[in-house]
Amino acid sequence: MSFISIEFLLFLAIIVYLNYLIPHRLRWVLLLAASYVFYASLSFQFILLLFTSTAFTYFTGILIEKQETKKQKKKAMIVGISVLLFFLGWFKYFNFVNESLRSLATFMDRGYAIPYQDIVLPLAISFYTFQAVSYLVDIYYGKQKAERHYGYFSVYFAFFPQLVAGPIERAKKLIPQLKVEQRLNYENLVYGMKRIAWGFFKKTLIADRLAPIVSSVYDSPNPTGSEIVLATILFSIQLFADFSACSDIAIGSARMLGIKLTENFKQPHFAVSISDFWSRWHITLSTWLRDYIFFPLCKRKKKRSEIYFAIVITFLVSGIWHGAAWTFVIWGLIHGFYRVFGDATKSYRESIASFIRLDRSPVLHTWLKIATTFLLVCFSRVFFRSDSVAQAFDYAKLFLSISSWSPVGMINAFEIFPLLDLLLFIFYFIIFQMFQYIERNNGSTWAFLSKHTIYTRLAFYIFLIFSVLVFGISGNGFVYGGF
């Protein structure tokens, strides 16, 4: 049961209806059952792992809290995190490490005996493991009390709207909301529906329309440089539309149940720097990495070089979290480098901007920064999208080649689209950009719309639903669902 399906909408409608029908004390049972049914419908074979991880984290949390000394608490936390990371490491990284060691042994002319293991990656393991780690660390630091109600804790661990691809929630935000009686609220229902509709719009009319076009270039044996440039830019749009759509549907579904999840995106492609980008892209992962990797690494570090080292390590973890492949490791390192370089050269860049009087045209200066940041992000995504390191370097070279950016080549590259598909994509992309433009200027497009007449609002909702129904493409899973 994918988010993008009639089955999910019916499932959600039934759960929302039942949620408000039954007494509050029974709602956690409903939500837990719904979450496990949802997970089982997607990945039945790993439901046991989800149960085990939930129970293990629950009891470890209590164990940490019960320890008397800080040292004992720390020991319990480290054991707990190690077990959780062992599960993640076994399922997600075993073959990556194994194959890397094999390549190294072959390179050094040594024998290597451990064979390739046929391991399937359990759905959502990266997401719920990070939630579990944050829960245990927060208990250790006393920021979170160990939850004693197994039911509420299990719902926090497996809450179906955000289980598969986030947002990665903290227990202190989600569990109290589950415990408070959520009353049927008109605003919540309507807002939830709007967010879901907008998620469907982005996924079916932008992301899934672009997916085959991008694949046709990246899977092609000899794409031109201009095609790589165009496909990479389109992939960035696809990835944002895809992942933010998933978050929209998660946030909308939870809101219909009265639960407010954390926003995961703030128009990241309009970031003015790489650090700004990471405060707008996959916000719940960025803040998780900041709180549980970067801050501990920076503890008592004062030298700039030590902070830079912590930044690179944080981005390395981010890369490895995304996927068990060297392409993701390089992608993470590129962002670490961007971040360090950006920080180290900030004053020089400001001086240059001042020298060439760019700072006197703030609008132009801002747009230049947005364009530069976007292109830097696009370049890194060559590594994110490529199937192998060799392919990534070939395509990166093409991306950086000046001839790839020739206007004639770029115009010809648009022929990767069938013409009809291009026209449809342009139309819906303009709508998408208008939505974002209104959001940038008004804070919320929904609030902006609410100031207009009922006819305007209804027309917009009808347009959204009709477009998804008629022109929406479905069938592809979410990119981040694979992590």
Added chain:
Amino acid sequence: MGRLFIKLTIIIGVVILLFMPVNKFVKDSYDYNIDHEILAFKKHPYPVDIINLGASHSMYGYYFKPTGLSHLDLALPSQTIQYDYKLLKEYGEHLKPGGVVLVSISQMTFANSEAKNIGNYYKVLDRSDIEPFHLIDYYSYLYLPGTNTGSLTSAVAGKLKNLRWDSHQPWANNGKNYSGRKYMKIEDQYREAEENNSIEPNVKQLREIVDLCSEKGYKVVLTIEPVHQSYLDYFDENVMNRLVFQHIEALNLDVPLLNYMSDQRFVDKKEYFIDPDHLNSEGRKKFSWIVYEELKRMGYL
């Protein structure tokens, strides 16, 4: 809540009103009704002399009416060999004793394992033959084809045939662009099939078709339809050996193969083709006569 109910009713009502003409447009389109001849046959079956199986090359390849043969065309676009088998099992009983089954072999026969237009078979086959079968897809395809973007795009593309890049027109650059794109597509498909180990089951399926024919007493002939020179430039002997002939040879079948792929009567005559690998009505009439005469000469008719 009453407010919400009224709004939702209005939104859904208007969406349905707007959707109805779109749905009708798709339902009436050529591509959506591409199986209409098989459906008509299913309603009023009659004994036939010859059946052809295969994908679009075969579908656009045969028209035996002028020869006097009664003919059932079971070929549909992108048809996999699995569906060739299923259709033959379903409709083979209408073949006259000693009737002929033409099994068209194309460049993608052994690489094509996923039926792209599964909806084409919803009405012509039994549900149990459809794989994968999803109830929601089934009913939405039959009653709400407007929601199926693939069907809608085909319907719109059918009406706006010239809405393509100049370089994407079938005969742009004398057919080389089209043939080149097709070559890349088939190579990709073949590579993927190799990775997924789906070539062997397809090859096996061909043997099962031949076995079924011999069990039922049908005469079976493998055929390859003519293509234009621009197409032949990409699918030369080496490529065809790799994609097709090595697999057929490995089967060691005791059935004739009529290979007209590079037939000189067609190869440089654009007037017989819609595009470099599909015959037009004139081409298929001419080709069907050639096949008819050859089958007669072989004693199959």
